[in-house]
Amino acid sequence: MAENISQDLKTGAIFYHRNPRPGKLEIQPTKPLGNQRDLALAYSPGVAAPCEAIAADPAEAANLTSRQNLVAVISNGTAVLGLGDIGPLASKPVMEGKAVLFKKFSGIDVFDIEVAEKNVDRLVEVIAALEPTFGGINLEDIKAPECFEVEERLKARMGIPVFHDDQHGTAIIVAAAVMNALELAGKRIGEVKIVTSGAGAAALACLNLLVSLGAKRENIWVTDIEGVVYEGREALMDRWKAVYAQKTDARTLADVIQDADIFLGLSAGGVLKPALLEKMAPRPLILALANPYPEIMPEEAEAARPDAMICTGRSDYPNQVNNVLCFPYIFRGALDVGATTINEAMKAAAVTAIAGLAREAPSEVVARAYGGEAHPFGRKSLIPSPFDPRLILRIAPAVAKAAMETGVATRPLADLDAYADSLTRFVFRSGFVMKPIFAKAKEAPKRVIYAEGEDERVLRAVQVVVEEGLARPILIGRPNVVETRIKRFGLSMVIGRHFDLVNPDDDPRYRDYVATYVEAAGRKGITPDAAKTLVRTNSTVIGALAVRRGDADALICGLEGRFQSRLKHIKDIIGFAPGFREMAALSLVITSKGAFFLADTHVQPNPDAEAIADMTIACASHVRRFGLEPKIALVSHSDFGSADTPSAVKMRKALECIRDRAPDLEVDGEMQADAALSAAIRERVYPGSRLKGEANVLVMPNLDAANVAFQFTKMLADSLPVGPILIGPAKPAHILTPSVTARGIVNLTAIAVVEAQAAEREPAAV
């Protein structure tokens, strides 16, 4: 079928695999190996200690080696995609590809193992002997019927999960699509007629799973290259296929497709002719899943049957049935509880989780992956997209729970909710650090007004805010525009029910807002006429006035335009919190090495020592809201008095002010950034610093330093930025930057709600 891949894609794929170095994988150590001692720990003689511990107690292998996170993807190359028996060496790019997907989607390490062996007995021996190395075995692209026997025998022999993905991964996704399609068509699984093209690994496994979910064997008609599988047929039969043999005179697909509700194609391209579709039952489900060229192209199927729901294996059409929707996550759940097998209950849990996710509102990541075109649940969105970041969050915990309930978990989890939360590390890297903020926000959600209520990122964020119960959103925007966009982006929130709307073209409070604006900013150059215009046209002004008047508890504005002009409106209208002479911005970067707060990244070009002290003390209370104890470094080019430049002197003076005003803060300076982040380096330049360990708050001498450090870390460390958190307004207000994502807006919303809660308790707290 390779001739059906475009020449452009072929050339691109060869280039991709060849450059900049051959293949798609490398192995990375996870422990340091920087000196003699590391060498002695990692290898001889130190390594003897973990060896002995495992010899004494094999369960220790899960604590002392990478085994519990290591899966073997094993093929003998006999049924590679739809390419057939191209041999183990030629299958290696597919197996390396699976390794990449395992790692990227669920953090699982994989050794791809291509075995030159077709004999079932010998293949089983080779694979069974690998048990000490791995936490699980993913069999791949081994042809039917041998694959059935290989898997059955390995499952019986091995104490770790053995999962032939072409069978069960495919079956799980197909079952989820079938459940959702039947729901939309108003049909019951026990009553539908299913016809297959293909009676191989994938097709038979799909049928077995559908039968376990309620499909009736007598309603299933199997066809393959020899035609209908009937009782008494001798050519190309095996005992797995024979299970579905019908007592019939029908011999071809055309003979059995009459009134079929489901066509399940797992065979070869082009075998389903449009004329046959006309015979199918109303609202049929067509699963044309041969790769890369389906049994029928979706355009042809749709032309013949406009009422059909259509799935293919391809990424360029809706409803892509691809086993990547499942294998990274079913193994994640299985490995995390030390499952000895992947059983029927675990598979059923995965089906339910996938089917359920398709019914949730589409996520921002999915919309971006599909150029803004994500379909809400319906005939074009029967199953989730492979890019849906929620797959791991839904599937892995469901699978882990099912493993525990059926007694196959050797390391059961004490707290499944905590486990589900921990999986956010694979998705939203802000997950852990933001967790306490989200939890606090949900306790007492506040009214947050969004100045750019028509913006796509804001609308997507507000959908999440509503679903997670973080705040009561108020959007500034025109009702018809907001409504149309909600529909276009496939969101489910409803004006008035889930959020409120301020229509800038027509709001009964217009006169009151103008009066408030004149009262707040009349002495700052805002004339009554200017106020009238701005209250109609400037959504930041409207939002800030709503916060000042108590119609909202916090403001989120920005995305596009100038930070400083928004800041001026906030200063003019909301004003300063008691004790503040200036505002400042605290930005958080979450990296693989930890979370670091930087100040002032956006507001004061060159703060004096007093202003540095003000912002440092204010930052400390913000950092505590994240459940973190602030460990603050006043950073500079100078290390504890090594230079007397004006900025070094300023930072030393700032330290004195802070020590006077907040003697208990763990803060020191001035110091270089490496001394801030490494206690060992700090100890060398100044033994006895009050700052211990690694700083988590770095206060910079000026805006250039802070902003450059922030942007540099954001880009080079592949980190996730949160903020900027505006410090110093009388009530919470934040200005988004152009690069913010919907997830970033959700984060800032939660922060604003927690600030509003604090401001309610203690007005000086913002």
Ligand SMILES: NC(=O)C1=CN([C@@H]2O[C@H](COP(=O)(O)OP(=O)(O)OC[C@H]3O[C@@H](n4cnc5c(N)ncnc54)[C@H](OP(=O)(O)O)[C@@H]3O)[C@@H](O)[C@H]2O)C=CC1
């Ligand atoms: N979208 C997805 O997620 C997945 C798609 N697939 C695709 O499904 C197909 C089958 O894979 P798999 O089950 O692993 O392979 P197998 O080799 O185990 O099975 C192939 C089956 O298709 C039958 N077949 C082949 N050609 C025809 C034809 N012209 N008409 C009718 N039946 C035919 C074969 O019959 P016989 O044995 O008699 O030759 C056999 O029953 C491949 O195209 C593969 O890429 C597989 C897994 C996942």
Ligand SMILES: CC(=O)C(=O)O
């Ligand atoms: C997707 C897959 O596993 C196959 O086509 O074989």
Ligand SMILES: [Mg+2]
């Ligand atoms: Mg495969």
